Amino acid sequence: MTVETPPEISALHFPDGIPGFPHLTEFTLVEVVEDGAFQLLQSLEDEDVAMVVCVPWLFFPDYAPEISEEDQEALGLERPEDAIVFCPVTLEPESRAVHLNLLGPFVVHRESLVGRQVVLADSDYPVRATVDLGAA
Amino acid sequence: MLILTRREGESIRIGHDVVITVVEVRGSQVRIGVEAPRSVQVHRAEVYDQVVEQNRAAVRTLDRSADILRTQVPPRES
Numbered sequence: 001m002t003v004e005t006p007p008e009i010s011a012l013h014f015p016d017g018i019p020g021f022p023h024l025t026e027f028t029l030v031e032v033v034e035d036g037a038f039q040l041l042q043s044l045e046d047e048d049v050a051m052v053v054c055v056p057w058l059f060f061p062d063y064a065p066e067i068s069e070e071d072q073e074a075l076g077l078e079r080p081e082d083a084i085v086f087c088p089v090t091l092e093p094e095s096r097a098v099h100l101n102l103l104g105p106f107v108v109h110r111e112s113l114v115g116r117q118v119v120l121a122d123s124d125y126p127v128r129a130t131v132d133l134g135a136a
Numbered sequence: 137m138l139i140l141t142r143r144e145g146e147s148i149r150i151g152h153d154v155v156i157t158v159v160e161v162r163g164s165q166v167r168i169g170v171e172a173p174r175s176v177q178v179h180r181a182e183v184y185d186q187v188v189e190q191n192r193a194a195v196r197t198l199d200r201s202a203d204i205l206r207t208q209v210p211p212r213e214s
Contacts (some may be wrong), residue, residue, distance in 0.1 A: 020191040074174045091201040099158035104187035127186045
């Protein structure tokens with residue numbers, strides 16, 4: 001399996017902000033560990049706002065988010081390969097379980113680096129999909 | 137909250153370019169049409185709220201999460 005990780009990126013632009021943080025529009029991706037599966041999505045406007053994210057296909061190879069026409073147009077996406085996709089992650093220290101938000105992935109245009117967090121309301125994808133890190 | 141009474145087929149305009157239309161009323165269900173610019177994301181509130189809560193949880197638990205990842209999760213095999 002080949003997994004495409006986001007390239008080295010200076011600044012991501014989320015013109016609409018992100019749910020819960022609508023006032024924050026500029027972010028960057030930072031490695032947590034070198035060549036690791038997880039990155040930090042770090043706000044460039046508020047240093048206290050950052051979250052762990054990861055490429056969903058690493059853990060859910062069959063994940064197939066359908067990006068709505070409205071989102072495609074808003075982001076200028078013409079082909080699937082134009083999109084960088086990554087999901088918010090929460091961790092439970094006690095159980096070594098990680099949860100990916102497959103319902104609300106971040107979708108970013110590879111060239112313009114403009115993105116938004118889309119909500120796949122018509123899908124059955126969960127907001128907390130569990131991965132056991134011990135088995136990953 | 138502003139409350140307006142509308143019948144099937146009638147609309148509400150919000151600002152210059154958002155129009156909410158009552159498409160159909162059937163029993164306790166109402167079908168609602170939304171016309172809005174591409175820049176306005178339209179979501180069912182309870183679904184959007186789940187994403188908001190998950191984002192806040194991800195930010196709230198960041199320090200702990202990052203520590204776990206640094207110390208316990210080996211780099212991906214390439």
